[in-house]
Amino acid sequence: MNESQIRTFLSEIDDLVSNAQVAVNQDERVKYLQKALAKACRYLKELNRRIPQVVNAVLTEGHFDPSGRALPLRDIVRDDPQLEVFREKKILLDFLYSSQDLLMQQMHFSADKIKAIIKEVEQTYDQFMQEKIAVNPLIAQFEKLQLFFCRPPWGGPGGSLVGPEPDQDGPSGVTKSRSETVCRYLTTATAVGGFLLPIIERIIHSMSAESEPIAGDEKTYPHRVLALALTSGLAHYLESKQELKPVKVPEYA
Secondary structure, three states, X not given: OOHHHHHHHHHHHHHHHHHHHHOOOHHHHHHHHHHHHHHHXXXXXXXXXXXXXXXXXXXXXXXXXXXXXOEEHHHHOOOOHHHHHHOOHHHHXXXXXXXHHHHHHOOOOOHHHHHHXXXXXXXXXXXXXXXXXXXXXHHHHHHHHHHXXXXXXXXXXXXXXXXXXXXXXXXXXXXXHHHHHHHHHHHHHXXXXXXXXXXXXHXXXXXXOOOOOOOOOHHHHHHHHHHHXXXXXXXXXXXXXXXXXXXXXXXXX
16 A cells, blocks of 8 residues: 555544544444444555664654663653653644645545544643653554454444444444544544655655655654654553553663
């Protein structure tokens, strides 16, 4: 799957989420979300094939040492001028508001997607600032997301569309509240993909025998770090809500 196909895939997931949000009845909503989850599963499998390279590329863009200690983002931004916009929630939100044109024109984000990401940052800032930013822990978090999206939408015990302890299995167990929650998870996952696409493009491009290096974009570097932090934060959130069975992940110094 090349970068154009990945971009198309992410757009298709966003369209299915939008259709689910305005569906007039539960059956329609469930069908749209089933299709969106299936596409998200395929997308994450494709992404996770390259995620070690992607994470390494993002970290080496800044002042991270990919082989160094896994430190929380809150500690990292104190000493990194490239990431000073993360130091306070208001500053980060102002930064995202001010970069809306860049996100829409250069990264092809829709206005609704930008609004959803700003809301996600507003709700989860304190949580994702505690996430450890290093190669192995981040790879493990991306794998956890794949575990969530690549499972039956319902069944025992629970599933993506019914949660960990549903009152009913199958389509009848999908409540309006649960569908809204799943839409949020899908939106976060596709936003992460949108932020990381420039890196994926460079990795795919570098595989060409006649390729010329593609320079990184300093303006969108903070967005890529945000994508890693949001991914890690979402994986931890899914575990805390028992959406995933606890996965033993090695501690990295």
